[in-house]
Amino acid sequence: MPEQRDYRPTVFLPKTDFPMKAGLPQKEPGILARWESERIYEQVRAARKGRETFVLHDGPPYANGDMHIGHALNHVLKDMVVRTQTLLGKDAPYVPGWDCHGLPIEWKVEEQYRKKKLDKDQVPAKEFRAECRAYAQQWVDVQREQLKRLGINGDWDNPYLTMQFDSEATIVAELLKFATSGQLYRGAKPVMWSPVEKTALAEAEVEYEDIVSTQIDVAFEIVASPIPELVGAHAVIWTTTPWTIPVNQALAYGPDVLYGLYKHEDGRSYLLAAELRDQVSQRWLKDEGEIATWYGRELAGTVARHPIYNYLRHSGEGRNPSLPSSDGPGGAMDPGLRRGDEGCGSDEGCPGDEEWERALQFYAAPRPFLPGPFVTTDSGTGLVHMAPDHGEDDFELCRANGLLPQFVVEADGRYRDNWPWLPRTDARSLSVINPKFNAPDGPVCSDLREAGALLSASTDYRHSYPHSWRSKAKVIFRCTPQWFVPMDRPIDRQIPLCDAEEAIRSEQGQNHTLRQIAMAEIDRVRFVPEKGRNRIGSMVEGRPDWVLSRQRAWGVPITLFVDRESGHYLVDPEVNTRIVEAVRKEGVDAWSDENAQALLGDKYKAEAYERVVDILDVWFDSGSTHAFVLESGRWPDLKWPADLYLEGSDQHRGWFQSSLLESCATRGRAPYDAVLTHGFTMASDGKKMSKSLGNTVDPIKVMEQYGADIIRLWALTVDFTEDHRIGDEILKGVADQYRKLRNTFRYLLGALDGFDEAERLGVDEMPELERYVLALLGQFDATLRTAVADFDFNTYVRALTEFCNEDLSAFFFDIRKDSLYCDAPDDAGRRAYRTVLDTLFHALVRYAAPVLVFTTEEVWASRYPDGGSVHVLEWPEVPGAQADVALWDQLRALREKVTEAIEPLRREKIVRSSLEAEVTVPASLVPEGFSDADLAELFISGAVTRGDGPEIEVCKSGDDKCGRCWRLLPEVTEDGALCDRCSTVVAEMDALA
Template identity: 60%
Template sequence: MTDAPDYKSTVFLPVTDFPMKAGLAQKEPAIAAKWEAMGLYDRLREKRAGRERFILHDGPPYANGDIHMGHAMNKVLKDIIVRSQSLLGKDAPYVPGWDCHGLPIEWKIEEEYRKKKLNKDEVPAQEFRAQCRAYADRWVGVQKEQFKRLGVMGDWADPYLTMKFDAEATIVGELLKFAESGQLYRGAKPVMWSPVEKTALAEAEVEYEDVTSTQIDVAFEIVEAPNAPELVGAYAVIWTTTPWTIPVNQAIAFGEEIEYAVFDPTPVIRSLEKVDVAQNSALQFFQGKKLLIANEPNLVRDFEERLNKAWSEFNAHFHLTQKSVVKGAQLAGAIARHPMAGRLSSPLPFRGGAGGGGVPDDTVSGARPHPTPSPEGEGLKSGSFFDRPRPFLPADHVTTDAGTGLVHMAPDHGEEDFIACKKLGIDPVFAVNDAGFYRDDWEWLPGQGSVINTKFNGVDGPICSDLRAAGALLSASDFRHSYPHSWRSKARIIYRCTPQWFIPMDKPQEGAVADVDGGVMPTPIIAGNGPTLREIAVDAIAQTRWVPERSTNRIRSMVEGRPDWVISRQRAWGVPIALYVHRKSGQYLVDPAVNARIIEAFKGAGADAWFGADHQALLGPDYDLDNYEVVNDILDVWFDSGSTHSFVVEGRYGEGTRADLYIEGSDQHRGWFQSSLLESCGTRGQAPYKAVLTHGFALDGTGKKMSKSLGNVVDPLKIMGESGADILRVWVASTDYFDDVRIGKEVLAGSSDAYRKLRNTFRYMLGALADYDEDSEAVSYAEMPELERYMLHRLAALDAELRGVVDKSKGSETWLEFSRYTRALFDFANSDLSAFFFDIRKDCLYCDAKSDPKRRAYRTLLDTLFHALVRYAAPIIPFTAEEVWQSRFPDEAESVHFLEWPEIEKHWLNGDLDSKWAELRSQREQVNEAIEPLRREKIVRSSLDADVTMGEWLPVGDVDFAEVAIVARVTMGEGDGIIVTPSEWHKCGRCWRKLPEVTEDGTLCDRCDGVLNA
């Protein structure tokens, strides 16, 4: 018996050098180098010149360290969007940028100083600023290369930096626009302050963490109560978790609609063994005291629990007995005495806790207690700040949710306190300096602190000890709650009243008129007649598209409720608030000629021009420098970044140009989105953007925030070094990034698997199209078999879905949902092509004659699919798309990224074909399921060995369902369900199909015989 012939060499197998193994970590740098050498970005600008422009304005990261996963996620998403808009044929430039000023940079230089045991304040300002500039410049260079490694395409040769001289000149010019329109004022009010960094902080620079503080209940003796004389001698009880504010107390707030009650707190002593001790403590302490708190059961219960906890060591048990009730309104006009009244003829000694020496005060020179005359109360003296009356005042912010329903007021350290006290003429006293210590001349605890120190505020700290000695500390215990911290130093912050510069949110737009005392000062054009910055901003929010739509509520509520914008910082590295304040009037100078000279000076030397300036020359001959104070505060870094639209978008594309899109994380609703909105609305009356996309944060694989201390940081640089940037990009594009997303080994493994399948799809197409000649092989739509026309329908449907994600003009609700885009693309490649179409047509490709019309139709469609899919994939996996394109069209001067969106014919969409083939595909799956048990039992080796009998007729028409199901034979309309049996036909030696004309295994079927003998 002779061996059967080997027909393997006669089969037209796919041929390609495109490797199955990606090796992205090694290949991607070479591809990136090629892009840079060919000037890909600049050439793309030339090719898209004159087209509709799409501007995505880059939010600037800080130039202070290697990129992290948040950076990678953000930049990749931006790049995907920019590339997709370019694919649509638009001119989509991308100008990357960096925030180079502010605390993050300055803090890093200070850390280096601390390591060397140097004091920043002893270094000349110009030298320190130069070191900050050099530090930022170094990290700009590092991060630039890391972003390029991610495959981010942009104008890397000319990025924007907020520390460039032209940028600094524009930033100060934007500030002066606010000054000229009267949208600027200097005032003293509480702002978020970092005692560690010695500067005011913006809300976006603050994060909240749970901490354990000391909660205390303090008794203030009531000495006058004209509307409720029975209260005289009782004690108003206040509750606070910031004991350090008691030395700055100036009043007590109540709610007019709240009912208050006087309670007898006499404790019951449960242990006779300790009765002597108790009599000398709890009983003695509370003897004769009547306590006033809100008459709310929950507050009374909680207050009792705090008393019981505080006095538990004496086995004292409290059950408050109500004595009388008063309405909140009756507290109007009442006066209490501070617990330390009459006790500070000399400073009390430090008794435990954290200490600290005197620290120079940075507040207004001559700051002193408010001069408002106060009526004398019983036993009150007039000399000491603590001997002055503490008036009761009504306040809307007093609630009965927690505490005692009475709130101690320190206008230095609370915005609501400040507002309520201001109505009574009670001013801040600036008792706490910039480092968080009490002033050296403060009567109680002079020079001591820091006030954020937990021991200083603790149960045994000096404040509690002194209050206890004064007979005023009713309770003190631990309290767990959320507290604001500086996101840079991670230290607790405080609210602190300091002189700062503000942009008002609720002041009508103003103009400017000449002032008789010299200079030009802001004055209302028509008081109350113009829109406020808040009103303009809220309207601009409504005119902007927010993605996802729910983020509209977040930004609107923040703008509606935000206080005036604090734009000043007490730091060294940044753009100065370049203003001159008239010493006599206290008003800042507004003169367009002076402002023009300032801006020109900045263009020549940057912000340093201000700190080393000849200010008389800048003022010019019309003003005498001796009459003006030179402001040396620097601008909030959020004002810098909020102004970037002016020197990036307008600066490069023309005045009045707005960005089509801003993209940042959800935290930027209170950061860059908001500062950009307010800056632009204040100077231009509109938002700087047409649309805003918000994405979530990158978490570890278990959903936890990444932290070096937890050891769960996923490093994008490591991922790129091991697996390649395209894998990371697949992860970004696949996530539902509108919410927080996870990344870890399992997640990345899924991304790698999805990438591998798509890569194999491209590899198959490259091999199947190896010798394809469009001129000689291509067939028309009309000549195509029904299966090919169905696949064109599927391609057209895919195209519509992908366009809905990238094309805003379609008005699609799925705009910018690239998880939908990526899922649709990958599913099409895997399910429609690899698992279905390619599977069916591999017999045609391998075994039909090269000139066979069906094979030509298949390869024509493969060519169409290739051109479409490589374009669709290019924004997601740009390195691989380039590799795929160059593998087929190895033209060194061209790139896949020059291509535009594929042309899809409308008539390809065919609902009838879709319905028919949906049914056929469903039946195909059922047939495969029916075959599988026989395959497992080795009754048949493959589906080609099976005969299938179906109980129902399928609407196959001219379609050979046996070919679709890849079986030997299909019989319809017999029996019930699907029956599978081994085929009795013989197998063709070349195509391996079992056909009736094959006389014995290994001989040829008619088709294969014709191909070989043609």
Template identity: 60%
Template sequence: MTDSKQADDWRSTVFLPKTDFPMKAGLAQKEPAILARWAADDLYGRLRRERAGRERFILHDGPPYANGDIHMGHAMNKVLKDIIVRSQTLLGKDAPYVPGWDCHGLPIEWKVEEAYRAKKLNKDEVDPVQFRAECRAYAEKWVGIQREQFKRLGAMGDWDDPYLTMTFEAEATIAGELLKFAESGQLYRGAKPVMWSPVEKTALAEAEVEYEDITSTQIDVAFEIVESPIPELVGAHAVIWTTTPWTIPVNQAIAYGPDVEYVLLADGSRRYLVAQRLAQEFARRAGLGFDDVTSYLDDMIAAGGRFYTAADLAGTVARHPMHELGGFFARPRPFLPGDFVTTDAGTGLVHMAPDHGEDDFELCKANGLEPVFAVEGDGKYRADWAWLGGQGSVINPKFNAPDGPICSALRETGALLAASADYRHSYPHSWRSKAKVIFRATPQWFIGMDRGISQHLPGAGAGAAVGSQGEPSALSDSGNAPTLRGLALDAIERTRWVPAKSRNRIEAMVAGRPDWVISRQRAWGVPIALYVNRQTGDYLRDPAVNARILEAFRAGGADAWYTADHQALLGDAYDAAAYEPVSDILDVWFDSGSTHAFVIEGRYGAGTRANLYVEGSDQHRGWFQSSLLESCGTRGRAPYDAVLTHGFALDGQGRKMSKSVGNVVDPLKVMETSGADILRLWVASTDYAEDVRIGQEVLNTTGDAYRKLRNSFRYLLGALAGFDEAERMPAAEMPELERYILARLAELDRTLKEAVEGFEFTRYSSALVDFVNGDLSAFFFDIRKDSLYCDGSADPKRRAYRTVLDTLFHALVRYAAPILCFTAEEAWSARFPDAGSVHLLEWLAVDPSWANEDLLVRWARLREIRGAMTAAIEPLRREKFVGSSLEADVTLLAYDPADLPLIEAANMAEIGIVAKVQVQPADPVEDAAGICAEVAKTEWDKCGRCWRHLPEVEVEGALCDRCSDVVGAHAHG
């Protein structure tokens, strides 16, 4: 025992942590330097060389459009992919990542056209090759910009050799994939209504359409019945209701519901045929003056009137309100039965315009009525159309308004019974131009969903067809050949979907989708490189011609189609004058759906497929589906083993981000101020299976979590200063607390591996953060700081502690690396500056002997008891009854007899960081914790070096026996 001295006198004898790892992160400044070092060291290339021959894990990158700065959705997507790739790399796999860009299509073409419009130039007057060159230059510019922005996020990949859909090889492969569909009989040309943008003058895919609420004009129009098997119907007026007045000039028939009952409503000299269930609403809209249609109908029935069924309406014919114009308008308008007719709204009678509706088209075609193509690509009626020729655009609200030209003309004929511009409903818009789209029948190229595939595919042959892994393939109804729909549904069933519920979504979409319209009437894309016989309308299927086309594409890109000597491509067997080269380009979803062919198979060998696709939930109707259909149509199976879907990034209030609203959170600005690791931790911490929120409050919370993790690394680095192998202690010789922490580490290790396998990084990050904060900072570090600071350097307890800290550092720096890729590198380099990158390491091998269920159970209870002690002391600290827990004597009342031996065997004073603990049995009572802690202020004095209150310290500030021995050894050392 020594005399009392000032505490400062002992400071030099305390082993305080030492590290240059700063508490302040400064990520925004440090991360670019780390990125530069990775590039200089060729980290990605070194990983590929070192992991060559290992089990491969391929995450195929869905290509973003090369158009504009990245947004938070991009950041979320790229970070999630990088976390997955890095975690698979950590497991020891060869996990390459080839980033890519979608370079064709309207997003880029539209921007180039805007530049033309600003200069008052007409794009259609420019040589297509020149225009395509400008589109290519625009795409190259944004590929370069986005590449640097994605790299700034910490995404590790082959940035020097990404894939671009506009490279010559890619364009040739895309054209080659199309020709496979042509050769197998899945491709056909036909006229069907498709989503059409009058502003962009092209067909659109469903994935290129978004729905917004609009207010439309709703009208009731009377068609006079001129023929019917039921005499009393002749001269009556069939009433149709529509919210698209512009389709009336293209009407060809009227559909009725097979299960709907109809009635005649008399209003003066006119009679109106409508569905009985909708009669009251129609009468109100048309102002017929019926206070109660039900009473009117009762009176009608009493007077001998009746309802009319489908059998009565069969064979009925009406005439168009504009029949006096002659020609098309003078043709009879037959009544046709339609299963799609309901009584949800309207009149129960639906006017049919086969040019402008899928149901209309199918019903009319089955009855010999074909589209007339009255509406041009710009939304105007063609010039020779008898009614409103050359006028439009049909999507203009003024054109459809109650006082617009359509309604005015109908009003003059007496056919317009009601019109009001107040109908609120959801309507499709182009997600690029934001303009309304229409259904419009045009000649287009389609891939059939239900056609038997005539040519044998890898894994999809006729008869007993099998998949690429010996799996049975779906056959067509005829049993002779598989269909694309059947193959796709079969592939969906064999694919792993994360989350599992996402399978239902894509399954429903594929089951109900129409044929795939793959043609676009634009310039910037891969042309549909086919020759059509001018006499028969059939396209040429000749492998030799196709080979010459693809050779030309590989040499000069898709531009070769626009500059081609078509006779040379056709060869001597065909006369170029007899064949028309197709001028349409491919839907960009076909481009991106083909990427597996020139990225996965092109780089890793024919037959290779990706382990995983990762994109937002909207890609069930986009890239996930186009890739599925393309691969099933050409290979008979999916291009992926698993698909992970994530939600969208919303603002802090859960709203969609919008520049006009001013609620956009810019990832580039977040990185400039806080660093990419904050964004990465946010992504890993969210339930990304659903839509996620990000705003300043969320970022602040993430920043707090990051600081706690960083401080734990700082503590580990400081506490391990000077640690070497001579100090290491075998686990079997360690105190029970250290062995418990190793058991918890083994438990954490299993959890994290399961999370990686399940792509559950919310679970991964949560388990990691909880372990660091709960098991280490607030528990293990807290208890053992006394041993670290005050025990002798050779003390077994301190050696055991530092040995476990070393193990923890090696584990945690690896566990954190996929998420906090920059911070993990910084921490690793701070301790091992010459050891290379942390990202070259593999998952720490956990000793199986560390797992110990008995220890986990025992210490879980001891921690509960510690918590009861802390809860009892904390109020006394606030009241300043005790200055710290070290001044407390605690008496534990054990209501559960099983707690007595547990407490007596443990050093609860050390665990609870108090002066003294006594335990007493207590009579069982209703107490949830099973333990009660009573606190008193200790009478023991405080050691001047370790600050513990101990019985051997007889004078405040003197040294306890342990400290006296350590100080003495230090003085003689």
């Protein structure tokens, strides 16, 4: 028997140098270096010049520390937006930026001082700010390289920084617009205050954590009331902030709450909400029955005495006859005054008598009962103690009744020395946020217990409490003089109004307020996802006035001169111009006492004005970025307003909101037309990432192990609009998904080896399968366009992956590999297939380019070494192709059933491949127009026949196998011989050899 010929050299197998193994960590830096040397960003800008503009304005990350996984997700999403808009042919520039001022940087520089045992306050402010500036610049440079490594394409050589002199000057100019239009005022209100950082905080700088606090019930003796039964009784308040009791000034009741008076076994009677009687009984109340009940509104005119009054009046040394006496319960102690530390025998270091007595009069003053609509019966006693120094509701209610803050808690959270209660050593050494201060044996509770006013104290109350976003320390409400932007004052504006603002004004017949125009803009702006509208809307609707001032050094100053006589700040366009230009020339250091007279000019005397030394809330800095980035002209490709802002969902209370308020106050509309928000990245088990838990994922290390394209693919496959996860197993799954996409490109490159235009066929000349795949491509194209318009990148990548894996690799490529390998090069069917592959290549490499930025560049260069960058290309033109998609979907369903029927024979090794299986299918399942040979090609099987039965039947074929294409056909005379097609192709090749 003659030896059989080896036909493998006659088979047209795919040829490509494109490797199966990606090696992304090694390849990506080289591609990145080439992009920089060839200035790809500038190439793209030039290619899109004059086109429709799309501007995503970059929210500034903070210049403090390495890039984390949240940075990576955020910037990949931004890059995806910019690249897909660019792919659609738009001019979509991207200018990155950084937030450089503020407490976190100042805190880090102070840490360096503390390590050297130096006091920051002893360093000249200009020198300290220079160190802050250098620190910020260092991290800008680090983060810039890390973000570039992710493949983010942008104007990295010319980013914006809030600490650039031009930026600082524009921030000052924006502030002065507020001042000119009367949108600033200085007032004393309780604000979120960090005793650790010694500054006011904005809502956006506060996060809430669960803590366990001391809860106490305190008795206030009622000394007067229109209800006779109440005189001599005790009203009971409940609080989790014992430290605020020293500045209590009133008690609040709910007008519609039913209150009961209960006789206690200790002989006293106590007033509290009837609905809370059982709760209070669990803590301390052992009552002997209800005496009477009244609704809150009947308590009007009732007056109590501060529980510490008698304690202070009757404990200590000496006597002050000018203070009123007490005949009530608890007044039986020796007369006298408590003054300072126990050993304070002289006046040295002790408060003066006059000031001391004035403060003691504070405790002698009556504590009125006031109606509080905020009072509830959810917990506590239904009566709320009011401390206007330390609560928003407290402040408003007390101010309306002539009760003003006392300002007794200092910036570090300690009570001031000249206050009559708590100046002793054991209390003075503690901040009010210290648990020891508020403990049942702490100074407040101990004194209340000694005064007979502490009814219960326990350390088991778990609740959510505000903490500083940066220092992680607890914050307090503290009443201090600050600069505010009013939310509800009509704006007297001298600038054109936007349509929304005009509508509000015409409807109301008056100037609008900042809250009104902001709410109108929230209604107009597009939010993705839609729930973002309600989130930011509820925050703006209920937010207090904007606290602009901070008591720190590193930031943009509040550049106001305040008249020392009138208290009004100076509004003079000429002075404002000098201030702005000085900052533009020298930066924030221009705002100094030395420059004050020069800034004021000849019209005003510096000694007549107070130069404000507070700095601006950094959210005002970032909220002004639209002004110095989009409007400055420094980046002429940009425009105002931005088409899109994109950040994490926490920025509804941060950058989205500060930008909205700043722009609405100065321009009458939002600086953006759409807002896209993403959730937070959690660990693989759904827990919040924490260094202490060791469950963080470092994107830099992920790039070292997998490559940047894997991070990008992960970021664009998760549902980023919700909180999402990352971890080793998740990344392994993403890497597997990447390999499948890479292999699709590898197959296309190999299958298209040698393809040229002479081989191309028109759509009308193609078989139905090719027309069907082109029709699928058209549907796929439409899906991607919709996903881009919706910023739905999860759908975009999922559709890309499914099309490549299911429609192409598992179906089209699988069926047509026989034609590719074995048909003659000039065969019309093979040419049609390769024509479609070429169309698919040009489409897929563009579709995937915004996702796999490095891989697609490698793919493009592999086929077109001199073809430039794939990222300059535009969205592909997809040929229109008509096909009966429903019919082909029916055939694909039949194909899956046939594959399932063959599988048992493969497992039992009756057949080694589907080509060896002979199939009988129900005739009723086969659409018209398809021959048995067509079906065999579709099923990649041996002979196919049609039967009358309802089931698919499979058996091993009795035909012999072609030695070249391995198909089992009746025409093959013996195993290893050639079928008619292969015989013809081989003969032609032999003739040309």
